[in-house]
Amino acid sequence: MSDETLELGQRTLEERSRALFRESVENVDMRVRSRLTQARHAALFAADRSSRRSWFMRVPVWGSAAGVSAAAVLGVALWFGGPLAQHGAAPAAESAFEDLDIVASSDEGSGGDAMEMLQDDIDFYAWADKAANAEPSA
Amino acid sequence: MSRFDTLPAACMVWDGPAPAPGGVVLEQTRELDKFLAEIERRAFRMAQVALRDPDDALDVVQDAMLKLARNYAARPSAEWRPLFYRILENGIRDLQRRRTVRKRFMTWLPGPKEDPDNEAQDPLDTVADTAAAVPEQLMQDQAIAKLESSLRELPARQREAFTLRNFEGLDVAETAAAMGCSEGSVKTHYSRAVHTLREQLGEVW
Numbered sequence: 001m002s003d004e005t006l007e008l009g010q011r012t013l014e015e016r017s018r019a020l021f022r023e024s025v026e027n028v029d030m031r032v033r034s035r036l037t038q039a040r041h042a043a044l045f046a047a048d049r050s051s052r053r054s055w056f057m058r059v060p061v062w063g064s065a066a067g068v069s070a071a072a073v074l075g076v077a078l079w080f081g082g083p084l085a086q087h088g089a090a091p092a093a094e095s096a097f098e099d100l101d102i103v104a105s106s107d108e109g110s111g112g113d114a115m116e117m118l119q120d121d122i123d124f125y126a127w128a129d130k131a132a133n134a135e136p137s138a
Numbered sequence: 139m140s141r142f143d144t145l146p147a148a149c150m151v152w153d154g155p156a157p158a159p160g161g162v163v164l165e166q167t168r169e170l171d172k173f174l175a176e177i178e179r180r181a182f183r184m185a186q187v188a189l190r191d192p193d194d195a196l197d198v199v200q201d202a203m204l205k206l207a208r209n210y211a212a213r214p215s216a217e218w219r220p221l222f223y224r225i226l227e228n229g230i231r232d233l234q235r236r237r238t239v240r241k242r243f244m245t246w247l248p249g250p251k252e253d254p255d256n257e258a259q260d261p262l263d264t265v266a267d268t269a270a271a272v273p274e275q276l277m278q279d280q281a282i283a284k285l286e287s288s289l290r291e292l293p294a295r296q297r298e299a300f301t302l303r304n305f306e307g308l309d310v311a312e313t314a315a316a317m318g319c320s321e322g323s324v325k326t327h328y329s330r331a332v333h334t335l336r337e338q339l340g341e342v343w
Binding site: 009010013014016017018020021023024025028032033035036037039040042043044046047048050051 | 163167170171174175178179180182183192196199200203204206207208209211212278281282285304305332335336339340
């Protein structure tokens, strides 16, 4: 069989089968057509909902990213300049002021004792200095 | 490299670009409606040829529509057709696989065995059709029935290649994208399908 005959046979088969198929498509009954229409509408509804959801689905992503960033900024701010940082630095400053108050408040009952203690310390440091600079005796 | 080489697999979910403005979405929905309306009956018939059962064919087409609309509506409309048929053919294959498993399982169960002859006989084929009163129509129906049974006997890939190329009019690249294979494979499957169909239908046609 020649190539031309083969080609003609193939073309005939393609055209005939295509025509039959198209005719069968035209003859699809009304029940099926109705169900296909319903399926199409359901698909379009799903597409619409999906596009809306894809927009809203991104909101939590952006929201969570923004939330994490805000929390980080707030954390840094609180750490360095917020009430926590002040609270953390307070003991040293307060103790220094308290010490000074105690030392300076000579009018109060405990202030006199403190001044005496400070005076004792000065006497002690003077004696220690003299002892350290003294020539060894032997 | 064909223009469809970048198509994602049908099982993948399209993440999609940033949401389009409302007008664009509406236009896209209209376009998708038009596309599905144009394709739905042919898709149904192709599924019916493969599955025989019209309800199964409707289910598979409906599922393909939903998946396309949900996951690929934002893709360029030129890609919809191969994507749709890829989803459809996957659905047909899944259903056929499930049927095979169910049939194997049923053979283990006690009870009346299914008669393969009866199973192959579609009850709809036995229903008298009033339209068949005209001899020409009768001949047409017989020719269609013969074509369908011949297509059903083809290996799945050959049937897919033949129906997509010849009935749906996809070109080789689109068919390859829909079947998830190379263009060379499409040509081979198509050629074998035509050869087999000519052998089977030659005497009738």
